[in-house]
Amino acid sequence: MSDLLTKATAAKEARTALASSTTDEKNDALERIAVQLAVDETSILEANSLDLEEGQRQGMSESLQDRLRLTSDRLKEMSSALRELKQLADPIGEEMTTWKRPNGLSIQQVRVPIGVIGMVYEARPNVTIDASSLCLKTGNAVLLRGSSTAIHSNRALVKSIQTALKASALPEGAVQLLEDTSRETAAKMFKLNSHLDVLIPRGSAALIQAVLEQSTVPVLETGAGNCHVFIDSSAQKDMAIAIAVNAKTQRPSVCNAAETLLVHKDWSANYLKALLDDLTANGVEIRGDASIVSFYEEAIPAEEDDWATEYNDLIVTVKMVSDVQEAIAHINTYGTTHSEAIVSETTEHVTSFFQEVDAAALYHNASTRFTDGFEFGFGAEIGISTQKLHARGPMGLLALTSSKYLIEGTGQIKG
């Protein structure tokens, strides 16, 4: 059997025992993994060195090397995260709803694991531990497909996980690593509906697009964020400036950072200069529409493409708008349905914005930067879904669950 089929079959076989495991058994396994990472520190760091050396030989960029690098501190952070995960409520087994039918059938919907999850990611070995632990906590088996450039690190980490699982009550086969990291095998994995219930790609837009293009297995999509802040005519000056600057600059590389500011013309008449000065002082390059460019010397003209671009950088597009409807129309045209904010003191404008903007998270008088599983209080995050099915917005443990109906009868047959 191929590496893919061997590993996928092992994961699938672990699924039934995993689904029946208790919360205590799952938490015990997480604790054992946390301990094992410390026990195996030397061999994990040695394996990681092999990947880093190979990366340097291949001319891997400094930032990619940093993502690939494991250290004693980073291993300790992984163990801490595992122990925090233990504290979270176990969603599996929850009785979601129960009702009785006129024919006497009693129908109960209960929360269950999804089954077998295929995780596809790049050269970030921390995802190996993160994804495995979230899957185990929710009773799911996982087939990991990491990057070839992290294969030694991933192999060492999965060895620690499997050592810990062997000593636990959970099936050892619950976490599987694909050793064959070829594109051909990945393409087969994406179509392995017989073994995998869902694929979760984590990484660049190109990776996610490749999985979407090739897969027949359902995909839990986490996507791009072209987020906007709309400053209404009634917005408080200081609040609006603080939110816009925070959304743009607090961490420009992430998906919930703002890329475009939409500024009401009346507010602009008084405060636009203060806003643009503050952005400029924070090192932000301003690309504006005609009104902005003519008003502000440092601004350069925005091209059509700019409005649709997720810069992930200290660049912002600024557009002057006449009313909330123009702002909504712009967002629904160029946005990626991720996170959108309105700063306003006018209730009916907020209502329209909340009603009509199509996005996972809508903010009134707050920064878009709060779209995050931890900021939402979920205690864990699988990613931020920009699709409409299954889960939308920040995904916590519930996103890794499904349900089944249990029906109790007394001999009912269909007439």
Added chain:
Amino acid sequence: MSDLLTKATAAKEARTALASSTTDEKNDALERIAVQLAVDETSILEANSLDLEEGQRQGMSESLQDRLRLTSDRLKEMSSALRELKQLADPIGEEMTTWKRPNGLSIQQVRVPIGVIGMVYEARPNVTIDASSLCLKTGNAVLLRGSSTAIHSNRALVKSIQTALKASALPEGAVQLLEDTSRETAAKMFKLNSHLDVLIPRGSAALIQAVLEQSTVPVLETGAGNCHVFIDSSAQKDMAIAIAVNAKTQRPSVCNAAETLLVHKDWSANYLKALLDDLTANGVEIRGDASIVSFYEEAIPAEEDDWATEYNDLIVTVKMVSDVQEAIAHINTYGTTHSEAIVSETTEHVTSFFQEVDAAALYHNASTRFTDGFEFGFGAEIGISTQKLHARGPMGLLALTSSKYLIEGTGQIKG
């Protein structure tokens, strides 16, 4: 612009107004469609005749012609279904959950439409009305891609819908029909992520497989049902026989009909003959494992493929098993995670079966035939999902909804 892009854009443009429409406006539109179908009866039936004549010229089978055929009575049934749909609760706008974060942010999750739904189906014009009305009730725009063999019927039905919408408060563009029914255009539609939020294929396994293979748009999959009835050693004789015969014979062509019976050897010792005689008397062909074939003259040997086959016909495979664990293992190997039943008086066996069998609906002492949106009391059915994401089992109106988070702040920024 191509027919596909024109129609998809029109649907997308209708989405915002639709999402904001009230329950009364949506119900009024459904009533107007019900009325319009009666007004347009002559032209609809004429259009349908064109499709039927063409079908006959092409040698279309009688059963396909029957699915394609519209009659005055069938149009009246469509109008009745539209009026029943009016009575159902509108799920849109429901406040699903609200909580407050330590930083003062108030987060509310509300139920919203999915957006634009692509419906892909075969030569059954009733799906045109059924799918459109379910989408409208849930505030979704819909792009219909029916079969070329039903194009005149679909065009007439959509004309009636659009006439009704024009007189209603809903946007007229909410329901769009692809006139171009080529495979090339379908392939483009399946990848139109910029306009479509979800694809729902309704029809044969081949159709569903084609959509899954080609799509990058998320698919709401409704699948095959290879369902089992396990008769435990403690099962009551009459109840077990009644459930097995009902699950197999009451309507063998549907996905929730049973295809395999797993019979405990101790129960078999007393009652197997009565069961097999009853099935035979109901015209069922019996294919058995070695024990069954040696016991029952009329039984023919089952091949390996039989255990994985959804016959949709009066054929059943029968296997003798030693215990509930063997039954569970068989179902988890050959089943399609649709509907599975245990007939038993032994509580711990029922518990194991409910816990360990991986399926959308599990029955204790009832027929598998109840897996159905109407039998579950949903009042409507989009289909029966056999996937784990978004919706599992019978899908009612909720399956056509998503959610968004509305976050109220007082100037919060991320530190």
